[in-house]
Amino acid sequence: MKKIKEKTIQEWIPIQTITKDGIIKLKNNKYIKIIKIIPINYNLKSDLEKMSILNSYKIFLKTCNFNIQILIQSKKENLENHISLIQENIKKEKNKYLKNISEEYIEYIKNLNSTKKSSTKEFYIIIENEKNNKKDYIESEEIIKNELKENYFKIKECLARCGNSTEEISNQKQAIEILYSFLNTRKNIYNEEN
Numbered sequence: 001m002k003k004i005k006e007k008t009i010q011e012w013i014p015i016q017t018i019t020k021d022g023i024i025k026l027k028n029n030k031y032i033k034i035i036k037i038i039p040i041n042y043n044l045k046s047d048l049e050k051m052s053i054l055n056s057y058k059i060f061l062k063t064c065n066f067n068i069q070i071l072i073q074s075k076k077e078n079l080e081n082h083i084s085l086i087q088e089n090i091k092k093e094k095n096k097y098l099k100n101i102s103e104e105y106i107e108y109i110k111n112l113n114s115t116k117k118s119s120t121k122e123f124y125i126i127i128e129n130e131k132n133n134k135k136d137y138i139e140s141e142e143i144i145k146n147e148l149k150e151n152y153f154k155i156k157e158c159l160a161r162c163g164n165s166t167e168e169i170s171n172q173k174q175a176i177e178i179l180y181s182f183l184n185t186r187k188n189i190y191n192e193e194n
Contacts, residue, residue, distance in 0.1 A: 013183070022168075022175040023145055030128055031141075033148040034178055035155060036167040037123040053162050060158035066151050067128040073182065074121050079113055124178065125166075127151050 016025045024032045045053065083106055090102045129144045156166045169175050 015179070018172050018175050018179075019141075019145075020172050021145065022170050022172055023148060024175060024179075025141075031144045031148060032126050032128050033152060034169040034175060035125045035127065035152055036169060036178075037125060037159065038165045038167060039123055040163040056158070056161040060155070060162065063154055063158050064151075068155075069126040069128075071124045071126060071182070072121055073124070075181075076113060079109055083109060125155060127155070 014026045014028065016027045018024050022034065024034070026032065040053075042050065042053065086102055086106055090099050093099050093102065127148060129147055152166075152168055156168075159166055169178060
């Protein structure tokens with residue numbers, strides 16, 4: 001019976017390098033850029049505003065004549081600092097009624113957090129460069145980075161019309177942190193539950 005060679009994590013993940021400016025080069029020689037989206041609260045908008053936002057979003061999708069991927073990541077809130085602050089205030093409080101309310105509030109927060117109703121969502125758009133597939137045409141890394149930057153500005157402008165702001169992931173550390181959070185979701189979930 002042949003023994004199957006197991007792949008290492010480095011072989012499994014398609015990332016070749018992450019540049020200083022946060023652009024990720026994949027093993028298939030494609031380059032990607034991550035953009036963080038700071039969303040608006042759509043539910044608080046009037047019907048007219050909602051219609052305007054949806055029309056702007058349609059224009060955004062039509063404008064993107066390049067590959068994009070929209071990712072949403074849910075994260076459970078870490079409320080330990082908030083809870084410890086309340087516990088410190090409970091120790092100082094002399095009124096038993098207020099102490100009782102504070103302790104009940106802590107239990108409420110813990111229950112809310114354990115049922116994942118206090119999670120936050122982070123939104124990202126990943127853009128990929130469009131390379132010319134001719135064998136004799138090789139794009140330099142600088143040209144690819146400029147194309148990704150241009151596409152970022154298109155996205156930024158279009159989403160601003162929807163009311164959203166964007167944050168360019170423009171350094172290696174930020175890109176690594178985002179990739180780590182996506183690749184280690186099970187570990188993060190385990191740590192939050194313990």
